Amino acid sequence: MSGLKITDFSVHDIRFPTNVTGDGTDAMNKECDYSAAYIVVKTDSDLKGQGMTFTIGRGNEIVVFAIEQIAKRILGMEVDKIFADMGAFWDFLVSDPQHRWLGPEKGVIHLATAAISNALWDMYAKHAGKPLWKLIVDFTPEEFVKATAFRYITDAITREEALALLKAKESGKKAREEEVKKRGYPAYTTSVGWLGYSDEKVKRLTKDALNQGFNHFKLKVGADPEDDLRRGRLIRSIIDDPANMPKGRKPIDPASIKDKNAGPTGCVLMVDANQVWDVSQAVEYMHKLEPLKPWFIEEPTAPDDAVGHAEIRKALKPINIGVATGEHAHNRMVFKQLLKLDAIDVCQIDSCRLGGVNEVLSVLLMSAKYGVPVCPHAGGVGLCEYVIHLSLIDYIAVSGDMERNVLEFVDHLHEHFLYPVSINDEGRYNVPTDPKGGYSIEMFDQSMADYAFPGGSYWVAAAKGEAPTPPQH
Numbered sequence: 001m002s003g004l005k006i007t008d009f010s011v012h013d014i015r016f017p018t019n020v021t022g023d024g025t026d027a028m029n030k031e032c033d034y035s036a037a038y039i040v041v042k043t044d045s046d047l048k049g050q051g052m053t054f055t056i057g058r059g060n061e062i063v064v065f066a067i068e069q070i071a072k073r074i075l076g077m078e079v080d081k082i083f084a085d086m087g088a089f090w091d092f093l094v095s096d097p098q099h100r101w102l103g104p105e106k107g108v109i110h111l112a113t114a115a116i117s118n119a120l121w122d123m124y125a126k127h128a129g130k131p132l133w134k135l136i137v138d139f140t141p142e143e144f145v146k147a148t149a150f151r152y153i154t155d156a157i158t159r160e161e162a163l164a165l166l167k168a169k170e171s172g173k174k175a176r177e178e179e180v181k182k183r184g185y186p187a188y189t190t191s192v193g194w195l196g197y198s199d200e201k202v203k204r205l206t207k208d209a210l211n212q213g214f215n216h217f218k219l220k221v222g223a224d225p226e227d228d229l230r231r232g233r234l235i236r237s238i239i240d241d242p243a244n245m246p247k248g249r250k251p252i253d254p255a256s257i258k259d260k261n262a263g264p265t266g267c268v269l270m271v272d273a274n275q276v277w278d279v280s281q282a283v284e285y286m287h288k289l290e291p292l293k294p295w296f297i298e299e300p301t302a303p304d305d306a307v308g309h310a311e312i313r314k315a316l317k318p319i320n321i322g323v324a325t326g327e328h329a330h331n332r333m334v335f336k337q338l339l340k341l342d343a344i345d346v347c348q349i350d351s352c353r354l355g356g357v358n359e360v361l362s363v364l365l366m367s368a369k370y371g372v373p374v375c376p377h378a379g380g381v382g383l384c385e386y387v388i389h390l391s392l393i394d395y396i397a398v399s400g401d402m403e404r405n406v407l408e409f410v411d412h413l414h415e416h417f418l419y420p421v422s423i424n425d426e427g428r429y430n431v432p433t434d435p436k437g438g439y440s441i442e443m444f445d446q447s448m449a450d451y452a453f454p455g456g457s458y459w460v461a462a463a464k465g466e467a468p469t470p471p472q473h
């Protein structure tokens with residue numbers, strides 16, 4: 001026992017000016033400065049835990065305030081006791097008798113829970129000298145279940161069912177770990193098709209992404225069907241042309257790509273509407289985009305509307321377009337409904353909209369039981385760094401499958417992290433292996449100082465109209 005206690009914390013409002021370059025834009029979110037409400041949890045030793053949740057700018061200060069309120073409750077706690085029962089710690093975080101009223105388990109208060117829960121998981125992994133994914137895949141099934149949030153979902157999966165599912169995956173864990181370390185984890189890119197990008201930029205970035213090895217590409221849609229068709233056809237004309245395939249790349253057999261509208265080169269397009277439509281509008285609009293043959297439409301309607309997603313999915317099945325959602329699904333109960341209603345083809349968990357790792361484990365288990373692949377959301381800052389850990393946990397310990405999965409990758413802001421993600425030359429995520437890296441979310445002090453809002457050097461300069469132009473892609 002280390003006897004270490006949580007002695008202090010600091011919370012930071014960090015905003016990056018992505019709006020200047022149009023990075024991250026979509027039909028709903030037309031201006032966004034990728035931001036982190038970021039906490040450093042300190043102990044009476046060098047051991048620290050870093051955690052954050054993501055917002056797109058204004059309002060980040062509200063999340064910072066909520067994090068400060070919740071974090072006060074963990075001061076003085078012994079870290080060994082927390083690590084011994086992360087499930088109980090999560091229950092404690094979501095059960096404040098007065099804060100709970102602000103959710104429960106949704107909205108700003110839940111985003112704040114996520115930042116703190118993730119910081120403690122980061123600290124636990126660093127303490128154990130393992131990357132977060134490795135800490136968790138090395139859990140026994142019993143330890144895994146103990147760390148999972150089960151309240152309100154036992155009608156979808158019981159602890160006993162979860163245990164049986166995890167036990168069935170035990171014997172293959174080592175081989176899967178070796179395989180993914182060798183090959184990397186499959187990825188897709190969103191960075192080619194932000195709504196604010198010109199056709200010229202979309203074209204250039206699509207070619208670049210092909211050369212990086214990507215074979216799955218996501219396009220933002222929903223503002224205007226004619227524009228979407230033009231931009232989609234532009235991407236398709238590049239990714240479907242065998243002449244554009246990078247030299248030495250083995251052609252992908254489209255027939256080997258299950259459930260997807262793969263083109264002649266095996267490349268796949270997906271589209272994302274970020275919640276702009278009513279249910280019937282979604283169906284109508286997606287019929288217009290049918291020529292693009294997307295694998296799925298992401299967030300066609302309101303994120304809480306499980307019934308609406310189920311209707312859309314049913315209506316689009318005959319034209320072979322699937323439905324994906326989850327980046328705004330605020331807790332495990334929303335995912336339970338999406339899964340039980342057969343509303344989604346792809347489950348897009350968010351690492352810090354769900355209340356941190358414990359609740360992510362709940363959704364991984366439910367998705368595995370219902371046979372729906374998990375392809376986490378990662379458009380934002382720090383999310384790629386987080387989610388590679390979650391997909392590794394899913395593949396190695398839970399679903400045992402990465403055949404149907406692609407993990408989102410956006411090529412923004414990784415330079416601000418000490419343990420940034422990287423992509424291999426087959427367009428797959430490399431596996432994080434640094435034993436000091438924890439949950440990979442630690443930011444450089446300099447970045448935190450420069451982009452602190454409103455007092456950081458970047459924002460002070462911006463207020464005077466003297467900000468340097470952020471890097472262009």
Ligand SMILES: C[C@H](O)[C@@H](O)[C@@H](O)[C@H](O)C(=O)O
Binds near residue numbers: 024032056377379380
């Ligand atoms: C505002 C954000 O960039 C979103 O557009 C982004 O998260 C997106 O929905 C995604 O799927 O990555």
Ligand SMILES: [Mg+2]
Binds near residue numbers: 272274299379
């Ligand atoms: Mg999205």
